[in-house]
Amino acid sequence: MSGIRQICGKELARVFYDKKMLFSVFVLPVVIMIAVMSLVNTLGRKQEEDVESHRAVLCLENAPDGFEELLKSSGISYTIKPFSDEGEVQTMLLEGEADLWIAFPEAFAQMVQEYRQGDAVPQIKTYYNPSEDYSREAYNTISTGFLELYRQRLLAERVDDMAGLTVFTVNSDNPEMMIQDDAKAGGKLMGMMLPYFVTILLFAGAMGIGTDMVAGEKERGTMASLLVSPIPRSAIVLGKVFALMIISGISSVIYVAAMVVFMPQMLGGSSEELGISLVLSPSQIGMLAALLVAIAFLYSAIIVLVSVFAKTVKEAGSYITPVYMLVLVLGITTMFTNGTPKEWYYIIPIYNTSLALQGILTQEVTGGQFILTLGVTLVLGAAMVIGIAKAFESEKVMAI
Amino acid sequence: MIEIRDLTKVYKLNKKQMKESRTTNPRKTAVDHLSLTARPGEIYGLLGPNGAGKTTTLRCISTIIRPTQGEIYVSGHEVQKEPEKVREKIGFLTGDIKLDPQFSVDYMFEFFGRLHQIPEEKLRARKEELFTYFGIKDFAHKKMKELSTGMGQKAAIAVCLAHDPDIIIFDEPTNGLDVITARSVTDYLKKLRTEGKLVIISTHIMSEAEKICDRIGIVIGGHKVMEGRLDEILQETGSEDLEDAFFELYRQTQGEE
Incomplete structure (x- = not known):
């Protein structure tokens, strides 16, 4: 146990005593994420506002009397370009000088007024x-x-x-039309997003540090000094896997x-407005925590296992990329699947965690499914740790 | 005590390694039926050219690699059966083994001391003693990557001796060091001998072996071709110094092949 604690402590010290590392692991990704999301949101909103505030440039052909007055009274802001001929208007539309061309048939008002059946x-x-x-917006607001x-x-x-022609209306006076459990609805949205974030944050957060912990030590020649210390190989492996779990857990x-905290800045609205308010019961929190710890353990074991077979950090990086993609696909598949998942889905590693996370948030997961998921994740993680310890015994794999 | 009985180490070569070694044989025998005994209170030197099998032998003793055949006992513990017990007894240092560049000498000393479960008080006393002897105190707070080669090697020696091992295994102990640092290292090895420790080193430097080793095992092509005190080797080969003796043995071995 002491060996595991010492190794874990050293790996944590490597990150926590190094200001640059601390900044690049915990602060920089957050700053980048918030900055990028805010920028995308601000630019998007600016563009939207620009389109909305634009005065639509219209070409009216044979407009009946009173049409322009009605347009003006509707509050739509526009300017009129005098209609000359079809070719010129088409060119103006193509070049963005005009936004919408409304062509009435000649004597439109008369045709409407004198209409007879047939x-x-x-x-x-x-x-x-x-x-x-601008043209698309003008079409939407004016034409449709x-x-x-x-x-x-x-x-x-x-x-x-007019009422006789309407026959019926749908929900014209029904503010209570949506009947839903708010907690479940919030859970549904979060359940879609959470597996995605868990995969991205837990795995990606641990990738760089994890490859450095093993392949980096081999590359620098510092691994051998650990291998001649009187602790079992399994203690070295567990110390590193636990340290990686802690780091990726803290970062996520x-x-x-x-x-x-920064959701309003990033998405331009409070979480209530965005419909992602979520209230969790203590048992839900407990189940989520257990699953997150288990999946962090499995991800850390995967990263360390892959890194063991690489001689350099660069090599480990190229090995881990396809694994990351596989994990990503398994992790986010739940975002696009509907309906009740079949029981056997819960034995597929990683995918089962996404399903269970979603199930906990929507309160649809059963105790059996939760235990199965937790068991599969922990057993697979433990099997990988045994595999890594075996690899540590191999002088060929350790390249010493 | 270190007792090596009939040690053989065979490496399997991959295609690239076979091409580099210009051989079609996928097996390379690095150490071939080597036996030796080294006792407490002596400095035993493995002398031989590059690729003779010296480092492989030391690595087998320190449990980093496994013997293909044969047995090695370190203080009564067999390396394959009780590797952790063996590692408790030894301090192993080679130029290839480095300390984490981003940690300070202080941190590394304490880290390895704790891995060996040395009580805090004893660890502090060891640190004071070793850091004073090697003149490390002034740069103990510095990160390993900020140290020069000589300073780094001194720090690595101090760290590897943190747990006061009974057996010290040094692969090329003065390799890459300036004369002054090299002298302080060899002096320290002599000090360890007087304390009753067993020191086993590998070297290809004849003068080093002549000066500090009590007994020398000459290794050529994975075989131990001769073993004994310096005077015994000189007498047996009819040579005036170790270098002549070595070349005599080398010539004989090459002739046999």
């Missing part, structure tokens, strides 16, 4: 350029929004009883805490 229904044609943001209002208005002039707690 007459051709007049058609308003609108043209826009979907690759231009405002023109519908205009149609309703003309229709009201034609018939006395910091990342998650930073994400919760």
Whole structure:
């Protein structure tokens, strides 16, 4: 036990006594994550605001009397470009100088007014350029929004009883239409996101340090000094795996805490507005903690196992990348799967943890499924630790 | 005491190594049926050219690699059966074994002392003694990577002796050191001998072997071709100094091959 504690202590000291390391492991990723998310959000919002505040440039062809007044009264901000000929308007749309071209048929007002059953229904044609943001926005607000209002208005002039034409409405006065358990709904969203973050943060956070702990020691020639000390190889392995677990655990707690604290800045809204408020019961917290500790143990064991077979940190990095991708795929598959998972899914390592994490948050996981997941994860982690200890015995693998 | 009985170490070569060694044989015998006994209170020197099997022998003694055949007893413990007990008894140092560059000499000394479960008080006393002897005190707080080669080697020696081992195994102890540092290291090895410790070293430097070794085992091509005190070797080979004796033995071995 003392050997495990000493090795673990040294590996932790390597990170915690080194200010640069401390900064690069715990602070920098958080700063980068918050900065990137905030930047993406700010830029996105700016672009949205820019599009919304833009005065739509319209070309009206044969517009009936009163159309412009109605447009003005609807609050849509726009400017009119005089219509010359079709070719010129098309060029203006292509070059982004005009946003929407509304072509009424000639004598539109007369056609509407003198309509008799069996007459051709007049058609308003609108043209826009979907690759231009301003044009697309003008099309959405005017062509699909405002023109519908205009149609309703003309229709009201034609018939006395609009209600008779409506037949029925859907949810026009039903504010309580959504019936859901808020805790479960919050859990559903978090359950989708959590396995993804756990995979990214726990595994990616441990990757760099883990490869350095084993392959780095071999490369620097410092591993042999540990191998001639009077502690069992298994103590060296466990000391390193536990240290890696602690480091990746702390880093993921910091990342998650930073994400919760800075969520409003990153996503531009409070967690209540974003619908991710979550209240957890003590038993849920306990189950989550047990699973996270187990998966951190398995991930650390995977990283150390892969690193043992590499001679250099660089080599370990290239071995670990495909493993990371596999873990990533297994970890985030739950984001895209619906329906009740089959029982045997809970014996697939990593995937079962994602399922169980999701299940705990949505309160759908059974005790059996939870125990099975925890058991599979711990047994596999322990098997890997035994494998690593065996590899430590091999002079070929250790390259000494 | 170290007792080696019929030690053989065979390495399996991969294709790349076979190509580098210009051989078609996938097996390379580094040590071939070597036996020796080294006793407390003596400095035993394994003398031989590069690739003779000296380092492999020392690595087998220190449990880093496993013998293919034969047995090695260190203070009565067999290296393959009780490797941890063996490692408790020895201090092993080679140029290839380095200390973590980002930790200070102080930290490394205490870390290895604790791995050997040395009580804190004894560890402090050992540190005072060794750091004073090797003149490490002034740079003990510095990180290993900030030290020069000589300072680093001195620190590594002090760390490897932290637990006051009965048996000290040094692979090329003065390799890469300046004359002054080399002298302080060889003087310390003599001091250890007077304290009754067993010191076993490997070297290819004849003058070093002549000056400090009580008994010398000459190893060529994995075989121990001669063993004895300096005067015995000189007498048996009819040579005036160790270098002549070595070349005489080398010539004989090459002739046999």
